[in-house]
Each structure stands twice: as structure tokens, then as C-alpha cells.
Amino acid sequence: MKATIWGCRGSLAAPGPDTVHVGGNTSCVALELDDGTPVVLDAGTGIRLLGREFAASSSQPIHLCLTHLHVDHIEGLGFFAPLWNQDQELHVWGPPSPIASLEERLSRYLSPPLFPVQLAEMPATVHFHDLPEEEFELGSARVLAQPVAHRGPTVGFRFEEEGRSLAYIPDHEPYLGVAPGEVEPEWLSGFALAERVGILLHDAQYSEGEYGSHRGFGHSSVAHAVAFAEVTAADRLILFHHDPSHGDEQLRSLEARAGELWDRSDHVPTLGVEGMQLGPSRRRDTSHSAVR
Amino acid sequence: MERTSNRALPLILAREFAANVATPFVVLDADGTLVFFNEPAEELIGQSPSELGELPEDEWKGRFSVERRDGSPVANEDTPTAIARRERRPAHETLVYTSLDGIRRTIAVTATPILEREDELVGVIALFWEVAGE
Numbered sequence: 319m320k321a322t323i324w325g326c327r328g329s330l331a332a333p334g335p336d337t338v339h340v341g342g343n344t345s346c347v348a349l350e351l352d353d354g355t356p357v358v359l360d361a362g363t364g365i366r367l368l369g370r371e372f373a374a375s376s377s378q379p380i381h382l383c384l385t386h387l388h389v390d391h392i393e394g395l396g397f398f399a400p401l402w403n404q405d406q407e408l409h410v411w412g413p414p415s416p417i418a419s420l421e422e423r424l425s426r427y428l429s430p431p432l433f434p435v436q437l438a439e440m441p442a443t444v445h446f447h448d449l450p451e452e453e454f455e456l457g458s459a460r461v462l463a464q465p466v467a468h469r470g471p472t473v474g475f476r477f478e479e480e481g482r483s484l485a486y487i488p489d490h491e492p493y494l495g496v497a498p499g500e501v502e503p504e505w506l507s508g509f510a511l512a513e514r515v516g517i518l519l520h521d522a523q524y525s526e527g528e529y530g531s532h533r534g535f536g537h538s539s540v541a542h543a544v545a546f547a548e549v550t551a552a553d554r555l556i557l558f559h560h561d562p563s564h565g566d567e568q569l570r571s572l573e574a575r576a577g578e579l580w581d582r583s584d585h586v587p588t589l590g591v592e593g594m595q596l597g598p599s600r601r602r603d604t605s606h607s608a609v610r
Numbered sequence: 611m612e613r614t615s616n617r618a619l620p621l622i623l624a625r626e627f628a629a630n631v632a633t634p635f636v637v638l639d640a641d642g643t644l645v646f647f648n649e650p651a652e653e654l655i656g657q658s659p660s661e662l663g664e665l666p667e668d669e670w671k672g673r674f675s676v677e678r679r680d681g682s683p684v685a686n687e688d689t690p691t692a693i694a695r696r697e698r699r700p701a702h703e704t705l706v707y708t709s710l711d712g713i714r715r716t717i718a719v720t721a722t723p724i725l726e727r728e729d730e731l732v733g734v735i736a737l738f739w740e741v742a743g744e
Contacts, residue, residue, distance in 0.1 A: 333630055352686075365657025414727060416727065442661055451727075458697065464616060464619070464620075465619040466619065467622070467623065494625055494626065495625075495627065495629060495630050496621070496629070501625075503614050504614055504615060504617050505622055505625060506616070506622070507616070507619060507622055507623075508616070509614055509616050510613055510614055510615055510616040510617075513613050513614055514613070
């Protein structure tokens with residue numbers, strides 16, 4: 319599988335001269351599975367440019383996997399070009415709710431007065447799926463989607479193909495009620511998603527200093543992201559869901575701080591940046607590569 | 611390679627909640643196994659969670675005899691935690707617990723099922739509130 323980051327900003331898009339290097343688009347990652355199946359992780363503003371790529375290529379079914387329905391993860395959907403192609407088939411996967419279907423919940427956003435066009439008016443053929451509790455197959459990948467600690471129903475994803483794996487947990491506060499190292503792995507939110515994963519894209523929204531005043535917002539500090547990656551023995555940590563107030567310079571400082579905290583000599587944590595391409599390699603012991 | 615299975619997120623959050631409050635709570639899984647109790651509940655249980663580990667239902671209930679205030683016995687299946695688990699509804703009753711060391715405590719027990727998705731029971735969280743002066 320190959321992954322490309324189209325948006326790695328959290329909470330709010332943050333375009334401007336201070337974010338040119340990392341990018342200002344909200345969460346969106348494209349996965350191309352080994353069999354060619356296109357998968358899109360979240361529909362933040364980054365999905366707009368990704369949609370242009372799809373429009374220029376094939377019209378095979380696209381699978382859009384939503385971690386949750388906070389606006390920064392769905393706000394680009396109405397601008398996703400394949401939705402406006404009547405020959406396009408789109409499968410939308412998201413966390414279930416006992417209150418309303420996934421389609422009904424997405425339609426609340428994609429309808430007036432929040433959006434001028436209703437979801438039902440978009441010409442593509444869209445199928446909605448509640449994410450199953452157990453592992454399931456998507457194209458050539460095995461997919462695990464499990465609830466994680468965040469505000470509101472939220473999942474993280476793990477994709478596996480032939481011993482290569484990638485976990486995507488953009489919004490996650492695993493150390494809300496416990497300190498790192500305080501509980502056994504089975505009692506740590508998200509552990510199964512990230513255990514010995516090749517590449518882990520994980521929430522690292524705050525500095526350690528900022529976290530104190532944002533505790534309970536559903537996000538991690540850089541230190542918590544590093545602690546989570548270390549306890550799960552993730553091979554490579556990509557810092558994700560950058561705070562909109564953090565410019566490139568501050569993010570480089572956070573990246574350096576993550577490197578200081580990292581207790582291994584290999585695969586020092588890296589900032590997720592727009593355009594970054596990632597390719598997990600087959601895991602023998604700890605070897606994985608990410609190509610920027 | 612076998613991967614570790616996570617406990618259900620609502621159960622993880624229930625445990626974290628219990629661990630961070632000063633009111634005595636116990637957390638049971640869907641089988642009735644005592645998976646966690648907090649420091650305020652240690653006085654009732656008599657040991658710490660790290661000393662006891664997880665205890666199957668018959669073992670942790672075997673650490674007490676339970677009766678109503680009028681002295682009538684209470685079967686294990688009629689306690690609030692058992693009702694919450696079996697009937698998936700909140701249950702409350704004030705009961706008299708006598709621990710193995712002979713100490714009697716009158717305790718108001720409020721048990722709430724923890725449901726995931728629509729109707730899937732993942733555990734029970736129960737408040738064990740000692741009634742003062744009894």
C-alpha cells in the first residue's frame with residue numbers, strides 16, 4: 319500500500335505564509351492498496367485537491383473511511399470531485415450511531431443552511447456503511463476500525479496487507495485519565511490499532527505546555543503521541559492533526575521535541591506534511607521505511 | 611503474530627472515570643468479573659486492585675455475605691450489579707454487607723449497565739456508597 323497525505327491540520331484549515339511547508343488543509347490521507355483499490359481516510363479540506371486527481375484518472379469505486387464526523391474531517395466532502403460524477407461509485411464508511419444513520423448525520427452538514435446543496439442531489443452513487451466491530455476486508459487489505467478516546471463516537475483505522483501495516487488515529491487522547499505506563503496495554507485506548515504497526519499517523523496537536531489547558535478536548539500532546547507509539551512498539555510515528563495556531567517554525571520545534579523524547583535511535587518521529595508519501599515495508603522485526 | 615485485544619472503549623473510559631473520582635466505584639465486565647475498583651472502594655473490598663487482580667463474579671461476591679436491612683438474605687442474582695448485567699437496566703438497593711473479617715457495612719448500591727452501540731453490554735459500573743451511622 320502507498321499513502322499520501324493531502325491534509326494533516328487539525329480543527330480548522332490554516333492557510334497562510336506561516337504554514338506553507340506543512341500545509342494548512344484539514345485531515346485527509348489517500349491510500350492506494352496493492353490491488354489498486356483507492357481508499358480515502360477522512361474528508362477534510364485536503365480531499366478537494368485529491369478529488370482532482372481522481373477526476374483525472376479512473377472511475378473505479380472509491381472507499382471513503384471517516385474516523386468521525388467533526389467538521390474538520392468532513393468539510394471537504396462537498397468539494398470532492400468524484401461526488402459530482404454520475405458514473406462514480408463511492409462507499410462511505412463511518413462509526414455507527416444508535417440515534418441516526420451515517421447518511422442522516424452527514425446530511426445534516428451537507429444541506430442548507432450549512433451547505434447550499436443536499437447530499438442527495440450529488441450525482442455519484444453513494445453507499446453508506448456502518449463500520450463493523452470486527453476486522454473486515456477492503457480490496458486487498460484487512461481493516462480494523464475500533465473506537466478510540468475522543469469527544470463523540472470516533473474510530474481509528476489499521477490497514478494490513480501482506481505483513482505491512484498502517485494505523486491512522488488522527489484524533490485521540492489516550493492519556494486523558496491515565497498517565498503513560500500506568501495501565502496494561504489492553505486498557506489503553508487504541509492499543510490494538512497501533513500494536514507493532516509499521517506506520518502510525520497519530521494525533522500530536524499540542525505541545526506539552528499547551529496540553530494542560532486543553533485536557534479533555536480529545537487530542538494528544540507530542541509527548542503523549544511519542545509515549546503511545548513507544549508502548550505500542552509502532553515502527554514509525556508521523557505527527558498528525560497539527561493545531562491551526564502552529565506555524566511551520568513551531569511545528570519544527572515540536573518535531574524536534576518528539577525526537578528528544580523518542581527512546582530509540584531509529585525512525586525518529588516525523589511531522590506529517592502535505593504531499594508526504596508513505597510506504598510501509600514488510601515487518602521482519604522493526605524495519606519499516608517512510609519516504610518523504 | 612497475535613495482537614493484543616483492547617477492552618471495549620466504554621469499559622476503558624469507565625475504569626478511567628472510576629480511577630479519577632473520590633466516590634467508591636467498582637467496574638465489572640460483561641461476564642460479571644470484577645475488573646477494577648478505585649481507592650475509595652478498597653475499604654469495602656479489603657485489598658487493592660493490584661493485590662487482587664481481576665476476580666470472577668463468584669469469587670468477589672464470595673468475599674461478602676449480603677442481606678437486606680431486615681435481615682433477609684439476598685441471592686447473588688438479586689444484587690443490583692447482577693440485575694444491571696442481566697436486565698440491562700439501572701438497579702439500586704441498600705444492602706448490608708458483611709466481609710470475611712466480620713465487619714458489617716450498610717451500603718447503597720447503584721449499578722448501571724454500560725452498553726456499547728445499540729444494545730451490546732460491555733460491563734457494569736456500580737457505586738458502593740456507605741450509609742453513615744448504620
